[in-house]
Structure formats: C-alpha cells, structure tokens
Amino acid sequence: MSFADLGLSEKVLGAVAAAGYDQPTPIQSQAIPHVLARRDVLGIAQTGTGKTAAFVLPMLTLLETGRARARMPRTLILEPTRELAAQVVENFERYGANHNLSVALLIGGVSFSDQDTKIARGVDVLIATPGRLLDHIERGKLLLTGVELFVIDEADRMLDMGFIPDIERIAKLVPFTRQTLFFSATMPPEIQRLADTFLHNPVRTEVARPASAATTITQRLVATGADGHEKRESLRDLIRNSADFKNAIIFCNRKREVAILHKSLQKHGFSAGALHGDLDQRARMAALDKFRTGEIPLLVASDVAARGLDIPAVSHVFNYDVPHHAEDYVHRIGRTGRAGRTGHAFTLIAPGDEKSLAAIESLIGQSVEWQGPSVADLPEGESRPRSGRGGRSARGGRTERTGRAERAERSEKPGRGERSARPRRERSPSEGRSDPRPPIHEEVAEERPARVREQPAPRAASPAPQEPGRRRNPRADSSDDGRTVVGLGDHVPAFLARPVRPKSSA
DNA sequence: AAAAAAG
Known part of the structure; x- marks a missing residue:
C-alpha cells in the first residue's frame, strides 16, 4: 500500500x-x-x-x-x-x-x-x-x-x-x-x-495499536520529600544522573510551579525553557521552538504540553508532580519512547501522593518500579516532609534513601561531581555525545506519514525498514539505524491497548 | 485540587 x-x-x-x-x-x-x-x-x-x-x-x-x-x-x-x-x-x-x-x-x-x-x-x-x-x-x-x-x-x-x-x-x-x-x-x-x-x-x-508495541518506556518512581526545595533537589539529582540523557520535558501540575521550577533550574545552571498557558503566545512558541531545535534541552511544562504536541522524541520525561488524573500520566510519558526508541519516565513521589499513584498503576495495569526505596520503605521520620533529613540534600552525599538499586545503577557511571555541569553541556552535540542517534532536530516527530527509505534497501526483506520521520532535510542522514518503524512511527505502550479496569475509583 | 481557552 x-x-x-x-x-x-x-x-x-x-x-x-x-x-x-x-x-x-x-x-x-x-x-x-x-x-x-x-x-x-x-x-x-x-x-x-x-x-x-x-x-x-x-x-x-x-x-x-x-x-x-x-x-x-x-x-x-x-x-x-x-x-x-x-x-x-x-x-x-x-x-x-x-x-x-x-x-x-x-x-x-x-x-x-x-x-x-x-x-x-x-x-x-x-x-x-x-x-x-x-x-x-x-x-x-x-x-x-x-x-x-x-x-x-x-x-x-x-x-x-x-x-x-x-x-x-x-x-x-x-x-x-x-x-x-x-x-x-x-x-x-x-x-x-x-x-x-x-x-x-x-x-x-x-486504528489497531501496533501489536508489537512492546513498552520502550522505562518507568521509575523516585521517593522524595513534599517540600519544594527537596523536590527540586531530587529532580536535579535525577537529571544529572540519568543515563542516555538528551533532553527532557518536566511536568508540573500548576503553572506557578512551572515558573518556580523553571527559575530554580536556571539558577542552578540548567538550560531550561518554560511552557504553560499563562505565558504569552510568543513565549509559548519560542520555548517550544527552542526545545524542538535542541537549543534548550529541558522544558518545564504544564499539561498543555502533555498531549498531541509534535515535539521531537525526548529521551526523558520527569513528572515533578504526580498528575491529578491518571490519564494525564499516560499522555505525559507518551512524550518519550516514541517510534520504537527507548525513553525514560521518572515520577517524583512525595508523601501524600500514594492515592494518585495507585490510580495510575490501576489505569496502566501494572505497578511501577521504584528507583531506590519507596516512600513506604523509608525509615521512620524520613518520609516526613520536614524531618530535616539532610541526606539527599547534602551535595554529593549518599544516604539510605539513595538505595541499593540506585547505587547499583550508578556504580557504572561517572561520579556525580563529574556530571554536575551536564545541563549546560547538553547543548553541544560534539561534547560527550557518544550517542549514535541523530541530533535532536532530526528526531522523529509525530503526526507524520512513514518516511521513504533513503538508500535502496536490499530487495529481499519483505516490508522495507522504515526510518522514523525526520524534521528536516531527509537527505542529510545516511546512518540508518535499521530500526523498523512501520507507518508513522509513534510508539503506543502496550498497556494502552488493554481495557481499563473500572475499579479503583473510590 | 489543575490546566486549557476569549479578554
């Protein structure tokens, strides 16, 4: 066809x-x-x-x-x-x-x-x-x-x-x-x-969802305190220590929070843009544009960015706040892991978020793994927002909260100190990018038909491997990674295909 | 409880 x-x-x-x-x-x-x-x-x-x-x-x-x-x-x-x-x-x-x-x-x-x-x-x-x-x-x-x-x-x-x-x-x-x-x-x-x-x-x-839609989004929960300072610190740690990081959308529930977090990230040396409905239209377009082109690797956003936007594949989604509605979670994390690529979605969970989390897990029909200990696993007092645990807050320090799993995962990576300047560096494609994937502006965008194959593919293979669409200049690319993406490549997680269990409304 | 969209 x-x-x-x-x-x-x-x-x-x-x-x-x-x-x-x-x-x-x-x-x-x-x-x-x-x-x-x-x-x-x-x-x-x-x-x-x-x-x-x-x-x-x-x-x-x-x-x-x-x-x-x-x-x-x-x-x-x-x-x-x-x-x-x-x-x-x-x-x-x-x-x-x-x-x-x-x-x-x-x-x-x-x-x-x-x-x-x-x-x-x-x-x-x-x-x-x-x-x-x-x-x-x-x-x-x-x-x-x-x-x-x-x-x-x-x-x-x-x-x-x-x-x-x-x-x-x-x-x-x-x-x-x-x-x-x-x-x-x-x-x-x-x-x-x-x-x-x-x-x-x-x-x-x-449209029948692709049967082969194996989930390519790695979802993780990260326990944090309810206090804003603590959450922002946790987020910064997450960004700095993320594997395969290229760019990320950070979702907040409130416009005010978007503004606060955006400012805070910039203060800490991260190159970030902000997107929410109270910004004037020019600022909205500008932020989106800079994020699309890769000029800015971080976009702090409200749910205005959660659905449908033609944003190039992002490597990470961070839920700074747990979304109020479980469906929003699905839409948010759907900004990453597109077109069969891998994506990572991290959600900060503070004390009090348990109910929203339960609703999400019920909707997606699976429980999400914790990175590090869960909120419930925290030693007595540690789960209190203002218990004065300096642990995670202490720069470079490691505490109980930075648990086994996380430690194991981090052990193969450079130390925190080496990567702390990472946000600024993300902008330079030549620097520290051993990633074979094409630059951000050429990443797949949704809402586009399948792409013509650039090089004559071997006649043998039945359906020709389809490369994900590119934003511009399709000829510029010769590094076919061989990933097969049929049709317009947007990845739909497998759990979306399952019927929603009507329970758990409570 | 929030965001979005008209100003």
Missing part, C-alpha cells in the same frame, strides 16, 4: 514524496479514500498515529476544485489548544507546498486584526481554537455558511476542557450538508453522543 493507491491528487503526492514519505499509516490508508469519497468519518486514534495527515492530505485534494469567498471559509478545523492548531497549519504548509491555498489560524493570544484581514480575503482552510473562532463570529466578521468540510479533532480532549458547548454552537452554524470528520482518542458516552449528532452515516475507522 502506498500513498499513490489512495486516490490523492498529483500535487499532494508530489508534496508527500518531497517530504520523504511513501507509506501511509493505518489511519491514513483507512480514512483517506473515504474522505475523498465525501463520506463522514469517525476516527478513533491516538495522536501520533498519523491522524493529522489523514485529514490534511485528502482535504488538500478536495480543495483543488472551487474557490474561497470573502469571510466564508471552505473548510474548518477545530483544535483544543493553540499549539495543536499551529501544528495543523504546519501540516498544510508542508503538504500543500504545490497548492496555492490560503490557510488561516484563528487562536487566542495573538493579534485579532491580522486574522481578520486574512479571513476578509477569503480562506480555503480555517484552523481554530473555539474561543477565538466564536469571537470572530460574534463580531460578525466570519460566516460559516460556506463550510463544506468540518473537522473536529481531539474531541475527548475538547470534552475534558469544557469545550463541548462551544463545539455544539459552532456546529449549528455550519451547513447541515457539510462533510464531517470527527477524531477522538477515546469514545466515552458523551463523545459518542456528540459523534451521533454531528456525523451522518459515518465510516468508523479505528
């Missing part, structure tokens, strides 16, 4: 090939012909399965006929967050390179008038977050009566974020006769109800 078999136009096929892809992912091969046949589609797919290209590519083909009218976009795509919306624009730019379509991005936090100027001229594709879209509509600057195709992406996340009433309002403004594509990672009853009202006789496509 190749893209050429799906009925896409020459222009689209050209752009896809130029981007370095020839093999569609399952969701792409399933959905694209139906979209082209003007059917409604209900797509159940996680991010990273190639979902975005599954609607972008056929939309480009369909849009080749017809023309946009002023203030009446021809197609509308709704996304839950600004960053996701911006990513879809990037997809249109990449695959629409041979087209002359006008694409507008309507998100909050940026100039209203620039957006207005653009839609006044008429756009083929409107990509929006609900709030700003409704803002334009209420001001009478935008009509949805010309929308031929309507995409609702990440529906379950829209639900989580309370966008459903907005989505329903918007859907009423779009002609009944439009074509609708509806994507969601999960189908809770509320989402099913929504799908039933929005879709007309839809084709249902559900």
Whole structure:
C-alpha cells in the first residue's frame, strides 16, 4: 500500500514524496479514500498515529476544485489548544507546498486584526481554537455558511476542557450538508453522543495499536520529600544522573510551579525553557521552538504540553508532580519512547501522593518500579516532609534513601561531581555525545506519514525498514539505524491497548 | 485540587 493507491491528487503526492514519505499509516490508508469519497468519518486514534495527515492530505485534494469567498471559509478545523492548531497549519504548509491555498489560524493570544484581514480575503482552510473562532463570529466578521468540510479533532480532549458547548454552537452554524470528520482518542458516552449528532452515516475507522508495541518506556518512581526545595533537589539529582540523557520535558501540575521550577533550574545552571498557558503566545512558541531545535534541552511544562504536541522524541520525561488524573500520566510519558526508541519516565513521589499513584498503576495495569526505596520503605521520620533529613540534600552525599538499586545503577557511571555541569553541556552535540542517534532536530516527530527509505534497501526483506520521520532535510542522514518503524512511527505502550479496569475509583 | 481557552 502506498500513498499513490489512495486516490490523492498529483500535487499532494508530489508534496508527500518531497517530504520523504511513501507509506501511509493505518489511519491514513483507512480514512483517506473515504474522505475523498465525501463520506463522514469517525476516527478513533491516538495522536501520533498519523491522524493529522489523514485529514490534511485528502482535504488538500478536495480543495483543488472551487474557490474561497470573502469571510466564508471552505473548510474548518477545530483544535483544543493553540499549539495543536499551529501544528495543523504546519501540516498544510508542508503538504500543500504545490497548492496555492490560503490557510488561516484563528487562536487566542495573538493579534485579532491580522486574522481578520486574512479571513476578509477569503480562506480555503480555517484552523481554530473555539474561543477565538466564536469571537470572530460574534463580531460578525466570519460566516460559516460556506463550510463544506468540518473537522473536529481531539474531541475527548475538547470534552475534558469544557469545550463541548462551544463545539455544539459552532456546529449549528455550519451547513447541515457539510462533510464531517470527527477524531477522538477515546469514545466515552458523551463523545459518542456528540459523534451521533454531528456525523451522518459515518465510516468508523479505528486504528489497531501496533501489536508489537512492546513498552520502550522505562518507568521509575523516585521517593522524595513534599517540600519544594527537596523536590527540586531530587529532580536535579535525577537529571544529572540519568543515563542516555538528551533532553527532557518536566511536568508540573500548576503553572506557578512551572515558573518556580523553571527559575530554580536556571539558577542552578540548567538550560531550561518554560511552557504553560499563562505565558504569552510568543513565549509559548519560542520555548517550544527552542526545545524542538535542541537549543534548550529541558522544558518545564504544564499539561498543555502533555498531549498531541509534535515535539521531537525526548529521551526523558520527569513528572515533578504526580498528575491529578491518571490519564494525564499516560499522555505525559507518551512524550518519550516514541517510534520504537527507548525513553525514560521518572515520577517524583512525595508523601501524600500514594492515592494518585495507585490510580495510575490501576489505569496502566501494572505497578511501577521504584528507583531506590519507596516512600513506604523509608525509615521512620524520613518520609516526613520536614524531618530535616539532610541526606539527599547534602551535595554529593549518599544516604539510605539513595538505595541499593540506585547505587547499583550508578556504580557504572561517572561520579556525580563529574556530571554536575551536564545541563549546560547538553547543548553541544560534539561534547560527550557518544550517542549514535541523530541530533535532536532530526528526531522523529509525530503526526507524520512513514518516511521513504533513503538508500535502496536490499530487495529481499519483505516490508522495507522504515526510518522514523525526520524534521528536516531527509537527505542529510545516511546512518540508518535499521530500526523498523512501520507507518508513522509513534510508539503506543502496550498497556494502552488493554481495557481499563473500572475499579479503583473510590 | 489543575490546566486549557476569549479578554
């Protein structure tokens, strides 16, 4: 199966090939012909399965006929967050390179008038977050009566974020006769109800998660005190002592905590960026960009970064806070270990986190190993947040808490002192990187179709080894590591495929 | 309990 078999136009096929892809992912091969046949589609797919290209590519083909009218976009795509919306624009730019379509991005936090100027001229594709879209509509600057195709992406996340009433309002403004594509990672009853009202006789496509999705994410728990100083110290130790460290996203539960931790890390000489919803849009984009390009190896973030973002494969995820909702844990750690690569996820567990931890272990259907002693194993008094144990805090010191397992793991590594300057060094690819993998900016990104193989592979092997997608300049790389990644390579941990046990709500 | 999205 190749893209050429799906009925896409020459222009689209050209752009896809130029981007370095020839093999569609399952969701792409399933959905694209139906979209082209003007059917409604209900797509159940996680991010990273190639979902975005599954609607972008056929939309480009369909849009080749017809023309946009002023203030009446021809197609509308709704996304839950600004960053996701911006990513879809990037997809249109990449695959629409041979087209002359006008694409507008309507998100909050940026100039209203620039957006207005653009839609006044008429756009083929409107990509929006609900709030700003409704803002334009209420001001009478935008009509949805010309929308031929309507995409609702990440529906379950829209639900989580309370966008459903907005989505329903918007859907009423779009002609009944439009074509609708509806994507969601999960189908809770509320989402099913929504799908039933929005879709007309839809084709249902559900991507089978790769059977071979052996978990490539190493998950570990690390006991720490509840006190902020102590947690930050534990985190710094973790970063310094992480094996195979290249870059990391550090998740906090609160925006305030993101800011505090970000400052603290910088004070301690780490090169870090911050990302949360209270930062202005420019700062958000800048932080994400610097992290993507590898300019900054650490990104401290709220859950705005937990799902769907097209962030290059990261070697580590650190949960500075245990997420409130167990599903967030799965999304967070899913930022690493992508495309069959190895990833590491560490979660700091402080006294009081036991309940959240239990919920996570119940959701993923496995218990997570401790690195070092568990909170419960700590000697009396040590688990108290303010018990004054200087142990771990003492620089370079080692205490009971730095237990056997951890000690064993560390014994083969350079001492702490030697690595303490590591954060600054991460930026130089030539320094201390014996890692054979390509530089960060060439790491795999999600939401992309399978990549064309660069070098003629031996004819013998049945499915040609697919290299994970690269951000830019596919030709630059000749070091094929031989890893087989079929389709758009996003790794889905095996536990995701298992049904969730309904117990443990308590 | 929190974050996100409209300002």
